[in-house]
Amino acid sequence: MNTVEKATTLRDLHQAPEILRVVNVWDAISAKVVADLPETRAIATAGHSIAASHGYPDGGMPLQVALDAVEIIVGATELPVSADLDDGYADPAETIRRAIGIGVVGANVEDRLKPFDESVANVRAMVAAAEAEGVPFQLNARTDAIARGTGPLSERLPEAIKRGKAFLEAGASLVFIPGLMDRDSVEQVVAELGRNTVSVIGLPGALTAAEYEALGIARISYGPLTQRVALLALQDLAKDLYGSGVIPADLPALN
DSSP states (O other): OOHHHHHHHHHHHHHSSSOEEOOOBOSHHHHHHHHTSTTOOOEEBOHHHHHHHTTOOTTOOOHHHHHHHHHHHHHTOSSOEEEEOTTOOSOHHHHHHHHHHTTOOEEEEEOTTOOHHHHHHHHHHHHHHHHHTTOOOEEEEEOOTTTTOOSOHHHHHHHHHHHHHHHHHTTOSEEEOTTOOSHHHHHHHHHHHOTTSEEEEOOTTSOOHHHHHHTTOOEEEOTTHHHHHHHHHHHHHHHHHHTTOOOOTTOOOOO
């Protein structure tokens, strides 16, 4: 598939009745291991995980480092790749243009609770940049109204809905709302924004993917949690090897 075909495929997956489950990856081999599973329909990168792999804090990775890492992931799979591009960096529109240039067909971009008008303008600029490239790019516009906001959820949720509506009106494909974890909140958001317009992150204590699907959520991802599970397995193995352990005889050659 070429870039346009991959973007169209990702769009169709977002609009399908079934929730799109994307298991976040951070390098070529994690992408290959996930992509080789028959259930995998698309690949999503985790910016936090890529940053950690390169020695940067979450949100502190230079743009070129991020794009170079994502380009390697795109080259490791034939599936559509959606990239975590933090807040879009200094020029979000140019970041999207460069991402499309390396074969990325969707992206998460955070508002980090920047002023409302600035956040909406950034979404509009990113959508325009993708349109100029002739790609039905899947912008998963993230609002941090719940995750970074203050006060009770009853005050943060309306701000998430307000920003979500504006992002969709500005041309975003989806609105990504981290922290949307309980049934009542999901029902409120979907009632206001519509079915198949919202994506979430699967966190401990959140609803299951099937429950989110029944409520009309389009996509669920898992951010840095997938890397944390992998790192825990590595740490547990190291502890065992420092003791009396040996490498398991039935270990598959995944790399």
